[in-house]
Amino acid sequence: MTMSNATELTADHHARLAELGLRVDHLDEAIWAGVDARLSAPPLGPTNGAGLLDWVHRVGRLREVLVAEGWTKVDKWNAGLVQHPSKPVVLGTLQGNRSTGNPHAPLRSDYAKGPAIAAMMRGNDHDQLSLFDSFHAHEWKLWFLVTYVVQEDERTTVLREVSQPEPTPQGQVVDRWAHRITLPPLEFGPLPPMRTAHEVDVPVRVRE
């Protein structure tokens, strides 16, 4: 299932996220925290430093805002997931590709997934008519906040969607999706050019 390539948020976006117990501001908080941390990477740090910081803070903030609303963090196998208190939803984060957020383009994860994510994805069933038809006590649907950062000049844009992958074997990239809730990109403006304040002259004249 795909959604139109929206340029702004619609009621449909909000409704579909609400089915998962999510709001757009949950996602924005996490994405913002990731970009905020990304820009703090030291210039001589490892080349993947910015991305690593982005991931650490994106996961951290996503779980911070959701745990505050009753979700539970899931740390098994260091997967960095968070579980809804009543719905059969487990949410993680995933780095996508340039197709992220575009329902007409092939989305795939940037990295192959490990055993934890592969195991969690076994419960995902793309044949269900509703998101939760196959729910039972031990069968959770794994969803991802999928993001991809595009850096052009000084401007940072984060492509984003919330999507449910089809079961994918361990060691393979995720490129088949049961559901995609594609969202408009999140823009971060450029750093401002340095402006010098216009100085004033204080006239002083000797009285004759």
Next chain:
Amino acid sequence: MLTPSRLVLARTRRGLTAAELARKAGVAGVADYEQGRRRPRPATTLKLAAALGFPAPFLEGDEVPHVDPGFTGDGPDRARATAAARLALGFAGWLDARFALPDPDVPTWEHPDPETAATMLRARWGMPHRPAPTMVHLLEAHGVRVFSLPPDCAGAGPFSFRHAGTPFAFLDPADARDAAARELGRLTGTSDPHAFARAFLLPRAALLASVPRNPVTEQVRAHAATWGVTPLALAHRLHDLGLLAPGRHTTVCANLARDHHPARHETSQLLTKVFTALRARGTTPHHVARHLHLDVEELNGLLFGLVLTALPGGRHLTPVPRR
């Protein structure tokens, strides 16, 4: 003949009680002299002047006008600072007699809220949306007489007042920008000088136009440099304006807590020009002090850190932070 109120002024300036002055000068009956019940002999006046560190003629001059300053803080030394301000009136009058200086242009508005007052003043001064320049220069260009808060009464904190229609501000030059904006707010009669300073240094409409919603920490740092404020001050202002959501404001503040942002030192353009002109005519700060019947150190206290000019003895006043 001793002027009783001048004795009180000099004693207050030195932070002494009447009893302490009596002990220091080896003179009895100081309270009587101060209240005009007795007149000291010339030799006694000399002892009092020496104990106070003022030339004897100072104690025999005309009445010095009173001022009613408004202070930012509630620290000690307010009486000493107020006394220093009364001495500065004499220096300001001396300057006005010899130099044509900018006319006062700091209106007082009835009951304006700080945000409105700041916007009105920026509009009046023709700088509606630009970052503020050096604040001491801006105040001086609009007729505010700016002096240094003497180091021996720094605890009083910055203050300001009007005298005979002229606004005066006393600041620590090592940390002048925010303080100058606050005192400007106090002079315009706003209810909250702190809020006025935030609105004046970081005008609402300009921030809404230039800062993206929910900027990340690096963007806050960059915009703060443009506006000449600390990143933390900008973060709080953006939060107040709804441009930085609460959780993100917390993160930005936590990131900025590790930064060190030294205060911006500002100097006086007006006083520097004055002393440069005086020096060209052979007039030294010693001459000025002598004319005012002040010790030169008293004059230096009012200029401390504000003026880059030669001092007696070959020293230079340099903008070295005092803390």
